Amino acid sequence: MPETATTYSMVIDGKAVAAASSFPVSNPATGKIVGLAPNGTAADLDKAVTAAERAFPGWSASPDSERAAACVAIARKIGEHAEELAALVTQEQGKPLNGVGSRFEMGGVQAWAGYTASLSLPMQLLQDNNEGRVEMYRKPLGVVGSITPWNWPALIATWHILPAVRTGNTVVAKPSPYTPLSTLRMVELINEVLPPGVVNVVSCDDATNNLGGAMASHPGIRKIVFTGSCATGSKVMMSAAETMKRLTLEMGGNDAGIVLPDVDPEAIAEGLFWGAFINMGQTCAAMKRLYVHEDVHDAVCEALVEYTRKIPMGDGMDESSILGPVANKMQFDKVSRLVEDARGRGRVLLGGAPADGLFFNPTIIAGLTNGDALVDEEQFGPALPIIKYRDVEDAIAQANASENGLGGSVWSADIDRAREIARRMECGSVWINKHGMIQPNAPFGGVKKSGLGVEFGEEGLQQYTDIQVVFS
Template structure:
């Protein structure tokens, strides 16, 4: 069994300590990972700090070309890396799975490489000219989750490098090997020290966050961990971009054709087995359409084969780890104990792997755990409402505010409802439709700061005013 090494200053580094990585579909050990030490974290940050000077000194065109070379490496190695995603994370190769994730890695590298941040003249008169320049921040510490391990890493890496920063990344211990292999391959075209990776549990991430020479922290994960990062970064005053998950509501407006929207609603809720921050996690349906929408979703769910993502024809995989599997089971069990109706699923499938079926839960409301807590799994509570005002109130009744969606044929009415929902993004007749040119970020406890597009690129820079007396 191979042991996968982490990379500092362009060199692969081994360690006396290691941990095993298992396939969540089979339980088999698929490799081991060398564990970084506190000294390794310090070395990685210092390597990034040293490399940042020369990387930032390169022209925009040089950095853009290098990122395009990185995108080509990712494209050339997409099948290889996609297999690692499936074996480690569980999502199938096909459909909106691992090959899809790799396509996103390519696109989210190419787009920042195409963007410019020109000098802005913010004020000028006869006496003075004031220019706003965008400068790199320095060293970016990136902390990535296990649900979209390579794609979210790219979201943090690519804009940071484009802007002239360097990066030290700490991947989730659940999905480390694919990330290590991706960073190893990216380093074949990047200068040494520009992109480094350290490995281990949360204590290694904490050392990275607290390091005095880290200037920016990018994190995707739980609100609980996000709060710890805020506290831990007070010593170095690092700038923060925090995407802390969500409990996204979806509202189906009265009279909407259930059959027409069922397919898109299904994937809005269950892409990556619901293990996506911006999945639809609470569905609000008018009382007159309630059973029709439930029936349409049930019919779509029945057509979706679940199993080992390496097998042909599979579109749904396992939950990634036992911790999350137990959370999902606990929330469904609580709903059943409190009188909810299980339309589909509701019990673990058993056997090898963390398989939990697509589960539709009806006759449930706000105030129950399954509605109020982010399930982050293949379960959708469906809540009945009488008036649009009630639906909006219940949709906003959450500490989270990442995404939301409104579904209906009257786009003006859908927009009117959307504007009343407190979240970073509200989609209309779609859910989770992120785009590399469109800013994405949360409200309330879903974090702060934005990623993607020009605004995301600005977020990894320091504005500097050059004020000139004429």
């Protein structure tokens, strides 16, 4: 381990706090140690929750305009350090600086923070007549626990933290052990513009210490916001039941795209590529399976393969790289297993094998069907199964034959027809002639086993509050 590896700290009550031990965070592109993260304990979590509880009365009573201004200040502060944070995200997560990479991610952080500042939840007057006056208020909950994944570490932390701050809650955040450094640093910066204790961050290796599980059952935490796998999200929900925590759970997607026979294959190839391979496919709302009508199947496959061949893959710190490695060995092994199984069931049109280290060649496999593992399981990596269909009704049924329902897409020259099909897809978001392009003013969340509640926009902001009705 190099002597130059930076040791990062937790932030509790506005102060840097060291843990009794630390764990290394490595660059998936090179294997080199990026930094040492604090391996926090249950006692550290208790201190963070206590600090957040102590800060809550003052922060929740602060004027709405002050909290809005704080979100603007956070966006500005992060903007001042965007290049530093982007480099940190690239080194610990692997995504390139360029393309839809870490600079793009930091731009999203600033955009979401700024937009969140513009939202508000004023009192609603439900009745005002001779029979009486009825007012409805949205009140902050208390301490919000944020548990984030490794795929978009800074952006998803922002999605969790900023709405909590905006609505007068306080926060304890816990990033993934694969990518804790950017969140630790970002919260350190946030604390330069917020009162102590409003936003705290703890980290752990999830092996010797499991602070995520402790947060889900902690009596001092009133709400958990979780982004991650369905299996872990289910455990969070069970652990939260005893204390009746409010929950927002954004979990697995296995999103389906449906290509209609009227498309121009070359015109949609770029959109299909980014829909499937954004962040090396390591995005909840990425397209994980593609149903293509038999009339255009071969042409769509050819156009998509040709476009994908041109995208350079390499170390994310290289300015020429557009795709990076798979973010960690756990995910690399899963993608490898699913692709190897699919090789024996379908036709490999591109890729189909690992490259060096944790790099995996972008893979497109045709000739698969529902029931094949690469179709049924969310691969969360750079491998796209393509399923040929004849009847659109069958394609809709196959797309909906999943326990997940996060996103979906329809690709067609007939926008009205595409909208009709979109309305029949069992998922929280549907895009037409694009996939996965979320935005801060549109609610985002899943149906079925893809989650509970929504994020973004006024609807997402409401989920950080309880309703109180005043009759007079």
